[in-house]
Amino acid sequence: MVKTRELYYEDAYTYKFDAMVLSCKEGKGGTFFVILDQTAFFPEQGGQSSDVGVIEDENGTSIKVTHTSIKDGIITHVTDAPLREGTKVTGRIDWGHRFSNMQQHTGEHIFSGIVHSEFGYDNVGFHLSDSEVTMDYSGPLNADDIKALEIKANRAIWENIEVQCTFPSKEELDKLEYRSKKELTGDVRIVTIPGYDVCACCAPHVSTTAEIGFLKVVSFQAYKGGVRVSILCGKRALGYIQDEHDILSEISRSLTTSADKVMDSVTKMREENHELKGKLIEAQEKLLEYELQAIDKNLSDVFLVKDSGMDGNLMRKTVNALAAEHGGYCGVFSGTDESGYKYIVATGAEGKELKALQDVLKEKFGAKGGGNTAMIQGSIGAVVMGEVLSELGKL
Ligand SMILES: [Zn+2]
Known part of the structure; x- marks a missing residue:
């Protein structure tokens, strides 16, 4: 055919x-x-x-x-x-789909052309789908580099440069310096954006750079010794900015502050949150002290069940306090029957083997955890705590 x-x-x-x-x-x-x-x-x-x-x-x-x-x-x-x-x-x-692809692809050439001329990196990977546009470069770029590249790429868009697609002869090609992902055979199509890029490429492109609209870098990350950069162009870039703007507006409304002060508000909230957590733990500790004092010292195998999300350090402290005063197993379960529990168990004065208890929790209640001969910890999914305690009572 x-x-x-x-x-x-x-x-x-x-x-x-x-x-x-x-x-x-x-x-x-x-x-x-x-x-x-x-x-x-x-x-x-x-x-x-x-x-x-x-x-x-x-x-x-x-x-x-x-x-x-x-x-x-x-x-x-x-x-x-x-x-x-x-x-x-x-x-x-589907012209909307195709035109968007042309915008993304020409935008990619401009960006990659500038990366190549300024850093000497090659574009070693390219992916253009309906959801993302990513380029992999052979060397690292930092946040300042990315910002400067983004501005330069947009300048090329504002300059409204004609994009030229040609099939040069073998002789012309030999003299031409162009970017290419692999050694090409047969007719090589060259896409030239004067002043910015010359690259072998088989895809359709917009006829002038202004048609790209604008280019936005949406993310970048270290990748295989180089960097993977995600960009969006044209309508897709606008949609992205609109969505981000909506999110930021929603957050600033809920924090009753202006967009430029959102970060200050978040930092303040985090500090307050940290302080409140500290106070909460302090209060819990005091409450626990009273609770522990009220437990009959002659009791052994003492398990406290707390329905509040207890801090891990406080759980450990409590278990140690119990083990200092009581014999047998001394443990704390923190959580609810619906959401499951975190637990820490130690052995009290006369000592009991913890492995047996951990085995029961794992085999009968699907617990996940570890530990040593002095203390074990772990978590259990949704259970009826009454059943767990009655099983542990048999040990
Ligand atoms: Zn291309």
Whole structure:
């Protein structure tokens, strides 16, 4: 079969086209594989997800195209209904989806071009899906670098530069310096953004940089000795900023402060929270002291059950205080029957083997925990505490 004519290389803005159905084969689950003589549907390749849209059959019925792929120059459209071989059809790509991909991809070239010229890093990974745009670079970047790069990339957008897509001859290519992810064979397509980037690339691009709208870096993290940067462009970037702005507005409303003072308010709240926690623990400690004093010193195997979320240190202190005064097992369970319990158990004066107790908690009540011969700790999911205590009473 002859290679599919790739209309997106002739004009990246072709969203509607006529074509002839060369073949249609049934796949699994009600899908069909359709090959046309020419198409504007850009197939999944080079890290970019494929175009989607519809093909209208000879009767004008719209058939969904859910995916497009390319192999040996032949492009296959995955559809949800068959098309008759030899008939003329009209393809219509989802232009909103495609234009967004063009905005993201050209934005990526600008960003990667600047990273390359300023830091000498290569773009060693690229992923453009409907939910994210990520680039992996071969060296590290810090927060200041990222901010400066973001401003420069946006400057390239404001400059409204023409994006040039060409297929240079072998001789021209040999003389050209361009970014490329792998050694390319066959016709190499070069995408040039004068002053910012020259890169081998197979994807459709916007015709001028201003069409990108703007570019926002949404995150970056160390990745395989380099850095992974996530960006958004155009409408997607605007949507992201709008969502973040809504969240910030909601938080400042609830803290009754202005957006620029939100961080101060949060810091103050955290400090107050820390202070209150300290006071709460102090009060709990005092209360426990009275409680412990009230327990008959002659009792052994003493288990306290507290329904408040008790601080781990306070639990340990309490267990030690109990073990100093009582024989047998001395333990504290903190939690509720519904949410489960944290526990710490030690052995009192005359000593009892803790492993037996830990085994019962694990085997009968699904507890998770560890410890040593002097003290064990762990947690149990939802249980009836009365049953747990009655089992432990048998030991
Ligand atoms: Zn590219």
